[in-house]
Amino acid sequence: MIKLGIFDSGLGGLTVYKTLRESIPCADILYLGDTARVPYGTKSAATVTRYAIEIVRYLVDREVEAVVVACNTASAYAMDTLRKTARVPVFGVVFPGARAAVKATRNGIVGVVGTRGTVASGAYQRAIEKLSPTIKVHASPCPLFVPLVEEGWLEDEITHQVAQRYLEPLIAEKVDTLVLGCTHYPLLKNVISKIMGDDVVLIDSAEETGFKVKDYLACEDRLRERKPGGDQFEVTDSPSRFAEVGRIFLNRSLENVSQVNVTEGDEVDGSDL
Amino acid sequence: MIKLGIFDSGLGGLTVYKTLRESIPCADILYLGDTARVPYGTKSAATVTRYAIEIVRYLVDREVEAVVVACNTASAYAMDTLRKTARVPVFGVVFPGARAAVKATRNGIVGVVGTRGTVASGAYQRAIEKLSPTIKVHASPCPLFVPLVEEGWLEDEITHQVAQRYLEPLIAEKVDTLVLGCTHYPLLKNVISKIMGDDVVLIDSAEETGFKVKDYLACEDRLRERKPGGDQFEVTDSPSRFAEVGRIFLNRSLENVSQVNVTEGDEVDGSDL
Numbered sequence: 228m229i230k231l232g233i234f235d236s237g238l239g240g241l242t243v244y245k246t247l248r249e250s251i252p253c254a255d256i257l258y259l260g261d262t263a264r265v266p267y268g269t270k271s272a273a274t275v276t277r278y279a280i281e282i283v284r285y286l287v288d289r290e291v292e293a294v295v296v297a298c299n300t301a302s303a304y305a306m307d308t309l310r311k312t313a314r315v316p317v318f319g320v321v322f323p324g325a326r327a328a329v330k331a332t333r334n335g336i337v338g339v340v341g342t343r344g345t346v347a348s349g350a351y352q353r354a355i356e357k358l359s360p361t362i363k364v365h366a367s368p369c370p371l372f373v374p375l376v377e378e379g380w381l382e383d384e385i386t387h388q389v390a391q392r393y394l395e396p397l398i399a400e401k402v403d404t405l406v407l408g409c410t411h412y413p414l415l416k417n418v419i420s421k422i423m424g425d426d427v428v429l430i431d432s433a434e435e436t437g438f439k440v441k442d443y444l445a446c447e448d449r450l451r452e453r454k455p456g457g458d459q460f461e462v463t464d465s466p467s468r469f470a471e472v473g474r475i476f477l478n479r480s481l482e483n484v485s486q487v488n489v490t491e492g493d494e495v496d497g498s499d500l
Numbered sequence: 501m502i503k504l505g506i507f508d509s510g511l512g513g514l515t516v517y518k519t520l521r522e523s524i525p526c527a528d529i530l531y532l533g534d535t536a537r538v539p540y541g542t543k544s545a546a547t548v549t550r551y552a553i554e555i556v557r558y559l560v561d562r563e564v565e566a567v568v569v570a571c572n573t574a575s576a577y578a579m580d581t582l583r584k585t586a587r588v589p590v591f592g593v594v595f596p597g598a599r600a601a602v603k604a605t606r607n608g609i610v611g612v613v614g615t616r617g618t619v620a621s622g623a624y625q626r627a628i629e630k631l632s633p634t635i636k637v638h639a640s641p642c643p644l645f646v647p648l649v650e651e652g653w654l655e656d657e658i659t660h661q662v663a664q665r666y667l668e669p670l671i672a673e674k675v676d677t678l679v680l681g682c683t684h685y686p687l688l689k690n691v692i693s694k695i696m697g698d699d700v701v702l703i704d705s706a707e708e709t710g711f712k713v714k715d716y717l718a719c720e721d722r723l724r725e726r727k728p729g730g731d732q733f734e735v736t737d738s739p740s741r742f743a744e745v746g747r748i749f750l751n752r753s754l755e756n757v758s759q760v761n762v763t764e765g766d767e768v769d770g771s772d773l
Contacts (some may be wrong), residue, residue, distance in 0.1 A: 263547050264537050269650075271738030274536050374647045377542075385661050392658070465544030490763070 228456065229449050230255040231440070232291030234282045237265035238469060239373070239410030240297030241476035243320065244458075246437025247295065251444065253452040256459070257291055261489070263463035266373060267300040268342025268409070275344065279305040283313055285489040291315065295440060299409050299432065300342050303350035316443065323439045324406050324432030325354035331428040332362060332404040338397040338427075339366040340419075341408030342373070351408055365400045369393040369412075376411045377472055382418060390418050398423065406430045414475065460484040501729065502722050503528040504713070505564030507555045510538035511742060512646070512683030513570030514749035516593065517731075519710025520568065524717065526725040529732070530564055534762070536736035539646060540573040541615025541682070548617065552578040556586055558762040564588065568713060572682050572705065573615050576623035589716065596712045597679050597705030598627035604701040605635060605677040611670040611700075612639040613692075614681030615646070624681055638673045642666040642685075649684045650745055655691060663691050671696065679703045687748065733757040 229251070233244055237260050244258050259282055261267075267275045279301045286294050293316045296302045296309065302319030309317045328337045339351040346368040355364050371389050380386045397405065405427055407413055413431045420429060444450055462469045466484035473481040502524070506517055510533050517531050532555055534540075540548045552574045559567050566589045569575045569582065575592030582590045601610045612624040619641040628637050644662050653659045670678065678700055680686055686704045693702060717723055735742045739757035746754040 263543065265542075269538075269741070270536065271740075274737045370651055371644070371647050374644050378643055385658060385665070388658050388661075464547045467544075468542065 228253065228255055228452065229444065229447065230257065230291050231293055231295065232257045232259065232286035232289065233295045233297050234259040234261065234286065234301075235297040235410060236260070236267040236301065237262050238377075238472055238476060241473060242410045242413050242431075242433035243295060243297035243436055245477060246434050247440060248458070250437050250441045251450065251456075253450060253454060253456050255456040257286065257289060258458070258460045259286060259487075259489070260460070260462040260469055262469055266342070267298055268344045268370070268373065270300075270344065272304040272344075272348065275301055276305040276308055279309060280312075281489050283309055283317065285487075287313065287315060293318065293440070293443075295436065296320065297410055297433070297436070300344040300348075303341075303345045303348035306350075318436060318440055318443070320410070320432040320436045321350045321408070322354050323435035324408060324430055325351055326358060327430045327435045328404050328406045329355060329358045329362060331430060334401065334403045335361060336363045336365070336400060336402045336404075338400070338402035338405040339364060339408050340369045340372075340393065340397075340405065340412060341366070343368040343370055345408050351406060365397055365402060367393055367397055369409075372409065372415060373411045376414045376475070379475055381414055381475070386415065387418050387422070390415065390422050394419065394422050402427065404428045404430060406432060408432060461487045463487065463489055501526065501528055501725065502717065502720065503530065503564050504566055504568065505530045505532065505559035505562065506568045506570050507532040507534065507559065507574075508570040508683060509533070509540040509574065510535050511650075511745055511749060514746060515683045515686050515704075515706035516568060516570035516709055518750060519707050520713060521731070523710050523714045524723065524729075526723060526727060526729050528729040530559065530562060531731070531733045532559060532760075532762070533733070533735040533742055535742055539615070540571055541617045541643070541646065543573075543617065545577040545617075545621065548574055549578040549581055552582060554762050556582055556590065558760075560586065560588060566591065566713070566716075568709060569593065570683055570706070570709070573617040573621075576614075576618045576621035579623075591709060591713055591716070593683070593705040593709045594623045594681070595627050596708035597681060597703055598624055599631060600703045600708045601677050601679045602628055602631045602635060604703060607674065607676045608634060609636045609638070609673060609675045611673070611675035611678040612637060612681050613642045613645075613666065613670075613678065613685060614639070616641040616643055618681050624679060638670055638675060640666055640670055642682075645682065645688060646684045649687050649748070652748055654687055654748075659688065660691050660695070663688065663695055667692065667695050675700065677701045677703060679705060681705060734760045736760065736762055
């Protein structure tokens, strides 16, 4: 049995979980959503990196054999630090997404949408340039996409208008490939695709990452096990809203979500204020 | 000289700061924005209360003589705990807002808008009922208002449509008074007022709280000092975005914002993952 850890700032990583669950049915998967500190997309590199380190430490202590950083912002800011220091392999979502975009583009003009943090970090831009220096990359932050998804307004007229405003500059740049650089965005695929048009290829970093982790594990005999692996969902805030909104991502109810503590030296009470 | 502490999950409390600064010019004000864990509005009562306790402890250690909980969600969830345990007076925004609404309503039907957490807590509903049991209260969460304000889309057509959708049920209930139960919402006053109509009184909890703290301090001789007090702005994440978006709230640039740590046992590094 292989035990994999996935983490995200909150719910979005469930899109990565879904691909991993489908492509590696025999793996035990431990999913950690940092819902007490979500979102990461508006926070600084230093803070996001600190949170990511705390969580990877927690997952390694729980004996996972590899960690998937499902959060684009954490991948964008913290991958170098995590890779250098963790005792297990760490996979991010940025590189697989970048590689798929390089393969997909025909005119050499790629768009990237993501949180403020992901776009500001320049991580996708750098990864694409490393793979193919001649490709032009245009990136746009879309801060309202996450709250719109969490509101459940997936095919809404208002969402359409917001998306149009964010995407127009990318259409003007004639991108023929668009990286959905945030795990919430695949839920807006229909709206985004309507605006970008059929000729623009949408890259789902979550999907690409699932494939990459499977590739990495391909030589493991244990992958051939027939017994399906188990799921554990853990969050740092109360499980109820995670379970509720998780339904938007997985089309099924999430049971047995438990609350855990990933920081040290806690147990705050108000007795000595 | 009187030293006051104000805290909020992030930037929104600057609306409360503004009123306090204007009404008590001689006070030293220490503002703490918990930007490393913002927002509170989507988080659970237990988590928000834990954060509020940590911050009040931090402010009391910094020798403030009173604490103003500028965040509606923290006021809604944590006031009882904070009041019972803190060594200094603690003021929330919920009660002043509720009292102003009770005074303002003519038909006895009051609306409340706020975050998911504030509305779910029922804090405004209980406070209004306590003051006047015959008043009917209708509350609506407006989760997209905060991201719209932080995007700077204050008088935008999209914001107008979002507000219309959130407010229509309150119009149908014929509310004649609407409590803006989140410190970000006064920045949408123009849009909200256009939709609700001129006959609906908008209650700004931030303003009301400023008046209440001034009332409380009114008997203090020190209030008559002529020398203007100083401001300190502190945040738990990087100061740059706080300073930038703070401009939307204060119409002036924020200087000397510093980053602090309000939790104990920190200093995370990646050396032992």
